[in-house]
Amino acid sequence: MLNDTILNNTMLKTEYKKLKEKYCNELYSLQIDMMKAKIPMAIIVEGWGTAGKGKIISQIIDPLDPRYYRVYSKGSTCQQTVPFLKQYVEKMPCRDKLSIFDSCWYEYAFWNESTITKKSTIESINSIERQFSDDGCVIVKLFLHISKSEQKKRLQLIEKNENYINEYDNFINKHYNDFLEIVNNAIENTNKEYARWNVISGYDIYSATISVYEIIINAMKSALSKKDAEKTTIPVNYKDSDKRFPLIKMPLLKDIDPNVSVDENKYKDKLKQLQSKLSKRQEFLFKNQIPMVLVFEGWDAAGKGGSIKRVTSCLDPRDYTVIPISSPSSIELSHHYLWRFWKELPQQNKITIFDRSWYGRVMVERIEGFCDKNRWQMAYSEINEFEHEITKSGIILIKFWLHISPDEQLTRFKNRENNPAKQWKITDEDWRNRKKWDEYEIAVNDMLQKTSTKFAPWNIIECNNKKYGRLKILKTIIKEIDDHI
Amino acid sequence: MLNDTILNNTMLKTEYKKLKEKYCNELYSLQIDMMKAKIPMAIIVEGWGTAGKGKIISQIIDPLDPRYYRVYSKGSTCQQTVPFLKQYVEKMPCRDKLSIFDSCWYEYAFWNESTITKKSTIESINSIERQFSDDGCVIVKLFLHISKSEQKKRLQLIEKNENYINEYDNFINKHYNDFLEIVNNAIENTNKEYARWNVISGYDIYSATISVYEIIINAMKSALSKKDAEKTTIPVNYKDSDKRFPLIKMPLLKDIDPNVSVDENKYKDKLKQLQSKLSKRQEFLFKNQIPMVLVFEGWDAAGKGGSIKRVTSCLDPRDYTVIPISSPSSIELSHHYLWRFWKELPQQNKITIFDRSWYGRVMVERIEGFCDKNRWQMAYSEINEFEHEITKSGIILIKFWLHISPDEQLTRFKNRENNPAKQWKITDEDWRNRKKWDEYEIAVNDMLQKTSTKFAPWNIIECNNKKYGRLKILKTIIKEIDDHI
Numbered sequence: 008m009l010n011d012t013i014l015n016n017t018m019l020k021t022e023y024k025k026l027k028e029k030y031c032n033e034l035y036s037l038q039i040d041m042m043k044a045k046i047p048m049a050i051i052v053e054g055w056g057t058a059g060k061g062k063i064i065s066q067i068i069d070p071l072d073p074r075y076y077r078v079y080s081k082g083s084t085c086q087q088t089v090p091f092l093k094q095y096v097e098k099m100p101c102r103d104k105l106s107i108f109d110s111c112w113y114e115y116a117f118w119n120e121s122t123i124t125k126k127s128t129i130e131s132i133n134s135i136e137r138q139f140s141d142d143g144c145v146i147v148k149l150f151l152h153i154s155k156s157e158q159k160k161r162l163q164l165i166e167k168n169e170n171y172i173n174e175y176d177n178f179i180n181k182h183y184n185d186f187l188e189i190v191n192n193a194i195e196n197t198n199k200e201y202a203r204w205n206v207i208s209g210y211d212i213y214s215a216t217i218s219v220y221e222i223i224i225n226a227m228k229s230a231l232s233k234k235d236a237e238k239t240t241i242p243v244n245y246k247d248s249d250k251r252f253p254l255i256k257m258p259l260l261k262d263i264d265p266n267v268s269v270d271e272n273k274y275k276d277k278l279k280q281l282q283s284k285l286s287k288r289q290e291f292l293f294k295n296q297i298p299m300v301l302v303f304e305g306w307d308a309a310g311k312g313g314s315i316k317r318v319t320s321c322l323d324p325r326d327y328t329v330i331p332i333s334s335p336s337s338i339e340l341s342h343h344y345l346w347r348f349w350k351e352l353p354q355q356n357k358i359t360i361f362d363r364s365w366y367g368r369v370m371v372e373r374i375e376g377f378c379d380k381n382r383w384q385m386a387y388s389e390i391n392e393f394e395h396e397i398t399k400s401g402i403i404l405i406k407f408w409l410h411i412s413p414d415e416q417l418t419r420f421k422n423r424e425n426n427p428a429k430q431w432k433i434t435d436e437d438w439r440n441r442k443k444w445d446e447y448e449i450a451v452n453d454m455l456q457k458t459s460t461k462f463a464p465w466n467i468i469e470c471n472n473k474k475y476g477r478l479k480i481l482k483t484i485i486k487e488i489d490d491h492i
Numbered sequence: 493m494l495n496d497t498i499l500n501n502t503m504l505k506t507e508y509k510k511l512k513e514k515y516c517n518e519l520y521s522l523q524i525d526m527m528k529a530k531i532p533m534a535i536i537v538e539g540w541g542t543a544g545k546g547k548i549i550s551q552i553i554d555p556l557d558p559r560y561y562r563v564y565s566k567g568s569t570c571q572q573t574v575p576f577l578k579q580y581v582e583k584m585p586c587r588d589k590l591s592i593f594d595s596c597w598y599e600y601a602f603w604n605e606s607t608i609t610k611k612s613t614i615e616s617i618n619s620i621e622r623q624f625s626d627d628g629c630v631i632v633k634l635f636l637h638i639s640k641s642e643q644k645k646r647l648q649l650i651e652k653n654e655n656y657i658n659e660y661d662n663f664i665n666k667h668y669n670d671f672l673e674i675v676n677n678a679i680e681n682t683n684k685e686y687a688r689w690n691v692i693s694g695y696d697i698y699s700a701t702i703s704v705y706e707i708i709i710n711a712m713k714s715a716l717s718k719k720d721a722e723k724t725t726i727p728v729n730y731k732d733s734d735k736r737f738p739l740i741k742m743p744l745l746k747d748i749d750p751n752v753s754v755d756e757n758k759y760k761d762k763l764k765q766l767q768s769k770l771s772k773r774q775e776f777l778f779k780n781q782i783p784m785v786l787v788f789e790g791w792d793a794a795g796k797g798g799s800i801k802r803v804t805s806c807l808d809p810r811d812y813t814v815i816p817i818s819s820p821s822s823i824e825l826s827h828h829y830l831w832r833f834w835k836e837l838p839q840q841n842k843i844t845i846f847d848r849s850w851y852g853r854v855m856v857e858r859i860e861g862f863c864d865k866n867r868w869q870m871a872y873s874e875i876n877e878f879e880h881e882i883t884k885s886g887i888i889l890i891k892f893w894l895h896i897s898p899d900e901q902l903t904r905f906k907n908r909e910n911n912p913a914k915q916w917k918i919t920d921e922d923w924r925n926r927k928k929w930d931e932y933e934i935a936v937n938d939m940l941q942k943t944s945t946k947f948a949p950w951n952i953i954e955c956n957n958k959k960y961g962r963l964k965i966l967k968t969i970i971k972e973i974d975d976h977i
Contacts, residue, residue, distance in 0.1 A: 032913070039916070064809040073800075073814040073847065080810030109810045169775065290654065315558075324549040325565035325594045329558040338823060362558065428517070431524070 008191055009152045009206055016214040023213035030220040031070035037227040038105070042075050044234050047100040047144045050223065051111045054151025056176030057161035058209030063151060064107055066216040067223065076105040081114065088354060089298065090400035091115050091128075092135050096349040099139060101341035113148075116193040117186070118179065125189065127399065129196045134392040140201035141385060142343045145230045147223055148202055150194065153209040155183035252391045255464050257455040260448055265410045265471040274474045281481040282321035288488045289322050289358070297491070298353035298402045301360045301484070304370075305409025306447075307437045308419040310473045311362055314409065317477045318484065319360065327358035332367065344368055344378075344386075345393055352397065365390055369454050374446050387457040394463040405487050407480060408455065408467045413444055415471045493676055494637045494691055501699040508698035515705035516555035522712040523590070527560050529719050532585040532629045535708065536596045539636025541661030542646035543694030548636060549592055551701040552708065561590040566599065573839060574783065575885035576600050576613075577620050581834045584624060586826035598633075601678040602671070603664065610674065612884065614681045619877040625686035626870060627828045630715045632708060633687055635679065638694040640668035737876045740949050742940040745933055750895045750956040759959045766966040767806035773973045774807050774843070782976070783838035783887045786845045786969070789855075790894025791932075792922045793904040795958045796847055799894065802962045803969065804845065812843035817852065829853055829863075829871075830878055837882065850875055851943075855935050859928060872942040879948040890972050892965060893940065893952045898929055900956045 041048060050067060052060050064078060079098045088094040092112055100106040110118075112135070116128050136146055153161075158180050166172055179186050198204045205222050207215045269277075292299060301318065303311045319327060330351050339347045345365055353359040368390070373383040397404050411419075420441070423433040440447065459465045466483050470476035526533060535552065537545050549563060564583045573579040577597055585591040595603075597620070601613050621631055638646075643665050651657055664671050683689045690707050692700050754762075777784060786803070788796045804812060815836050824832045830850055838844040853875070858868040882889050896904075905926070908918040925932070944950045951968050955961035 061808040061810055065805065068809055069805070073797075074816040074818070077813065078809050107809075171779065294656065312558075320550070320554075323546040324553055324563050324592075325546055328562065331559040333559070336823065338821065 008195065009150070009187065011152075011154065013206060013208045014152065014154060014210055016208045016218075017211040018213040018217060020213065023217060026217050027220070030217070030224060033224055034070045034220060034227075035072070037224060037231070038071050038075060040231055041105070041145075041227055042103045044231055045102040046230050046234060047102055048105045048147070048227070048230070049100060049111075049139070049144055050105065050107045050147045050149070051113065052107065052109055052149050052151070053111075053113050053117065054149070054207075054209060055153050055158050056173060056179060057158055057165065058151035058153045059212060059215065060109055060151055062212055063149070063207075063215060063219055064109065066212075067107060067219060071105070075103065076107060078107045078109070079111075080109040088352075089402060090131070090352070090396040092131055092396060093349055093352055096135065096343075096346065099144065099343065099346070101338065102143075103341075113193070113197075116197070117190050118175075125193065129193060131396055131399075132197055133199060134396075136197070136199065136202040138345075138389050138392065139343060141389075144343075145226050146202040147226050148197075148204050149219060149222070150190075150204060150206045151209040151215065152206050155180060155187075157210070158183065252395065252460045252462075254457065255459045255461060257459045257465060258467070259452050260410065260455075263410055263467060263469065265412050265415065265469040267469040267475050268472045269475040269478060271474070274478070277478055278317065278474075278481070281478060281485065282317070284485050285318070285481055286321040288485055289326065291492065292358075292403075292488065293323075293326055293356045295492075296356045298356060299358045299488075300353060300397060300402055300404045301358065302364045302366070302404070302406040303360065303362050303409065304364060304366050304407065305468075305470065306411050306416055307440055308416050308423070308432075309409035309411045309470045310476055311409055313473060314407075314468075314477050314480050315360055315362060317481065322358065326356065327360060328353070329360045329362055332361060332363040344372075345389065348393070353402065365393065366454060366458075369458075370447065370450050373450055374443060387454075390458050391460055391463075394458070394460065398462040403487060403491050404463050405484055406463060406465050407483070408451065408465055409470045409476060410467055411470045413441075416441060493680065494635070494672065496637075496639065498691060498693045499637065499639060499695055501693045501703075502696040503698040503702060505698065508702060511702050512705070515702070515709060518709055519555045519705060519712075520557070522709060522716070523556050523560060525716055526590070526630075526712055527588045529716060530587040531715050531719060532587055533590045533632065533712070533715070534585060534593065534596075534624070534629055535590065535632045535634070536593045536598065537634050537636070538595055538598050538602065539634070539692075539694060540638050540643050541658060541664060542643055542650065543636035543638045544697060544700065545594055545636055547697055548634070548692075548700060548704055549594065551697075552592060552704060556590070560588065561592060563592045563594070564596075565594040573837075574887060575616070575837070575881040577616055577881060578834055578837055581620065581828075581831065584629065584828065584831070586823070587628075588826075598678070598682075601682070602675050603660075610678065614678060616881055616884075617682055618684060619881075621682070621684065621687040623830075623874050623877065624828060626874075629828075630711050631687040632711050633682075633689050634704060634707070635675075635689060635691045636694040636700070637691050640665060640672075642695070643668065737880065737945045737947075739942065740944045740946060742944045742950060743952070744937050745895065745940075748895055748952060748954065750897050750900065750954040752954040752960050753957045754960040754963060756959075759963070762963055763802065763959075763966070766963060766970065767802070769970050770803070770966055771806040773970055774811065776977065777843075777888075777973065778808075778811055778841045780977075781841045783841060784843045784973075785838060785882060785887055785889045786843070787849045787851070787889070787891040788845065788847050788894065789849060789851050789892065790953075790955065791896050791901055792925055793901050793908070793917075794894035794896045794955045795961055796894055798958060799892075799953075799962050799965050800845055800847060802966065807843065811841065812845060813838070814845045814847055817846060817848040829857075830874065833878070838887065850878065851939060854939050854943075855932065858935055859931050872939075875943050876945055876948075879943070879945065883947040888972060888976050889948050890969055891948060891950050892968070893936065893950050894955045894961060895952055896955045898926075901926065 052064055052067075054060050068076060068078065077098075077100075079095075095108070095112050098106055098108070112132050116125065116132060140146055158176075162173065162176055162180060194204050194206075205218075207218050209215065291297075303315060305311050315329060319329065328351070335344070335347060348361070348365045351359055351361075368378065368386040369383050372378045394404060420433055420437065423429040455465050455467070466480075468476045468479050468483075537549055537552075539545050553561060553563065562583075562585075580593070580597050583591055583593070597617050601610065601617055625631055643661075647658065647661055647665060679689050679691075690703075692703050694700065776782075788800060790796050800814060804814065813836070820829070820832060833846070833850045836844055836846075853863065853871040854868050857863045879889060905918055905922060908914040940950050940952070951965075953961045953964050953968075
């Protein structure tokens with residue numbers, strides 16, 4: 008809550024100077040410790056226009072080594088993204104860095120009139136802050152508070168001295184009390200254990216600076232001491248999060264017969280017909296600025312590549328991108344595991360096709376032990392939240408699991424080995440994965456059960472007959488687009 | 493030249509099918525060879541609207557493995573950058589990849605009315621294509637040609653069938669002959685040995701596809717055979733390029749006395765006064781949307797950090813970014829060495845401060861042998877071209893060389909070693925570099941002589957007295973801004 012009693016906080020210059028020097032030394036060495044301990048940190052500086060956000064950011068960076076932080080200021084309108092979180096997620100710090108945000112996602116919770124519903128925005132923010140916190144990022148949130156009359160005074164002063172009118176700040180000042188209610192409500196609902204709000208008086212820069220230094224120092228010290236203890240259990244924040252997203256009951260793989268065939272004589276005509284339909288649907292999406300994400304997962308040799316080709320061959324290549332997902336680069340590894348997927352989400356009227364996806368977390372990373380058990384167990388919720396953001400923003404999301412039998416896989420592997428043109432497609436890794444079929448089957452069943460939400464259900468495609476699979480995929484995409492529009 | 497006789501090229505479907513299969517197999521394996529040989533490739537697909545660029549791109553990617561290419565389509569207006577090349581340079585392929593551009597920088601040479609002068613645009617394009625070619629990138633340029641009447645027919649058909657009017661294409665069709673002259677002129681002037689144009693008929697997709705396949709296959713084969721020979725001499729393209737940019741005669745370091753002092757009593761007042769002036773200048777730049785780049789180079793311990801702090805402490809932290817340059821990451825290494833600097837160029841009304849910069853190429857990389865002699869020798873021209881692009885686009889660029897004597901450096905190194913709070917600032921590398929003072933002095937003198945252009949002269953700052961240096965830097969920035977506006 009924005010508390011007006013704090014507005015009277017002041018500090019004498021002599022006291023300020025003494026404390027500042029002490030805290031600056033401390034901040035400098037804590038920053039190096041954070042960097043060495045590979046703890047990322049995000050400082051979000053919010054507040055009323057003219058409350059002094061710029062000055063506070065100057066004070067924050069004053070003692071810091073510029074190699075380890077970066078200040079992100081309010082973007083131009085050009086940088087608005089779908090989902091709105093995307094632009095900020097991309098700027099979140101990697102393991103040994105500090106990001107300082109002038110406003111961040113609270114732009115949408117506090118000031119942006121075009122946000123569809125404030126409640127949904129707040130849910131998005133809570134989810135993403137919890138995810139980053141669970142991933143080890145320290146989140147410090149500051150709100151610089153001044154009264155309506157003080158803001159008005161400052162705006163008039165700027166107008167007089169600089170001959171500059173900030174129309175939006177003037178608009179906010181005029182409706183100060185309405186905004187006050189919105190901000191108070193948003194602060195109350197985003198003041199979580201893992202990302203607490205700190206309201207600071209914007210009157211006296213001395214006392215504000217010292218308060219901010221103390222907050223950051225405490226946050227760093229607390230993170231460094233926790234790091235020593237190292238979490239091994241699922242963070243508390245995670246509990247019960249599944250209940251938010253009703254799940255669709257999915258069959259187990261063993262109950263699915265991947266042998267469904269197609270009338271060979273009619274295949275070509277049917278394919279052409281569906282591709283022509285899809286082509287028209289894409290034109291519609293393009294003209295109506297609706298982006299789309301297609302996710303292809305499935306057994307090795309299930310036919311992902313061939314299916315993607317049947318989809319893309321009827322699309323304009325300038326409107327889609329195929330993103331083949333392999334093991335993450337060192338930069339990707341130093342971020343939240345969903346970071347590299349956020350970055351690739353399609354904008355405006357584009358289509359992104361993921362050849363494998365974020366589900367690697369609960370399949371290969373789970374089975375090969377690339378991440379802790381609690382990490383992949385958390386991932387189901389994180390992925391549901393991520394997909395909720397995607398669909399909520401208006402992007403169409405369609406997920407496919409391409410299913411074949413172990414026998415069919417063996418036939419295809421051998422076929423690849425015996426065909427010189429296809430040998431590159433089969434590697435030792437494929438054979439190793441095949442040996443773990445049973446483990447993978449458990450993981451896939453878990454994944455299908457836990458991430459088949461109403462807004463992003465899985466489509467299981469029977470693929471022992473490739474042609475059948477391709478037709479079903481095309482039909483599914485067409486149907487999903489039709490349902491959407 | 494757009495030659496109308498090619499417009500009659502046609503091909504029978506049977507012949508097309510046979511050739512297509514053959515070429516697709518060849519393209520697929522050549523692509524893998526290119527990837528293995530780490531040869532990047534950029535294919536630029538240009539042409540009249542409705543000439544079939546989308547279809548041709550579809551055909552190009554048809555045989556390719558999606559892991560190794562990416563299609564970049566025309567950006568929205570939001571993505572327009574200064575310099576205009578920036579948006580495309582960022583998308584140029586890394587060592588083992590292929591970028592396919594729907595238009596690329598020719599958007600500005602052919603179709604963009606707002607380009608200030610076509611001549612200057614063409615110079616920019618020639619420079620950047622030569623730079624990428626010299627860096628090993630294969631550039632294939634295709635122009636899909638159709639006649640005015642054919643384009644009109646197609647536009648009318650789209651309007652009728654899809655109820656969609658492409659206003660810009662209609663505008664171009666109306667002024668087809670004017671654009672024809674512009675395109676012909678631009679093609680003629682950018683048809684260089686290292687990046688030849690290929691004009692293809694947009695009438696018959698069969699013959700066009702086969703032509704494009706043949707062009708790409710030849711380009712790949714030629715690059716692969718050249719790779720074996722490996723260039724060891726300076727590429728021919730480089731010769732004489734210096735003459736384009738008149739140089740300012742700079743003194744040798746030995747003729748500069750870094751001992752200039754300042755009236756200690758007046759320093760504080762003078763500093764405050766200059767900072768307040770600079771602060772006003774930044775407001776002006778901000779409001780007038782003028783970006784600025786500051787480059788800080790200098791001897792180790794010359795005072796770059798402290799000087800940058802005196803500059804930034806009077807700026808709004810939301811409007812500038814300090815980019816500390818250290819050794820490149822693996823991703824940066826897999827691109828042209830200027831790529832990581834292009835990416836950081838400030839947009840709109842921002843300031844980028846480089847703490848060390850692209851001059852690493854002709855200093856540390858030269859002296860430590862991180863790049864071949866011909867590579868760093870080429871860099872002077874490349875850097876002049878880069879800086880020419882920066883300044884031409886309206887960005888203010890100011891470069892500083894912070895100069896101290898070897899004795900002063902020794903004093904500062906020892907001081908750092910003896911001061912616990914400053915020990916982190918001194919490393920073994922600093923001592924190693926110090927031993928190479930004479931080599932560095934030669935490199936710095938070369939750099940000052942060869943990259944002090946009229947549009948981006950070096951400012952040598954005498955820094956044995958830090959305070960004098962700081963004041964001179966502030967004065968220089970203020971003067972440069974005043975000269976600019």
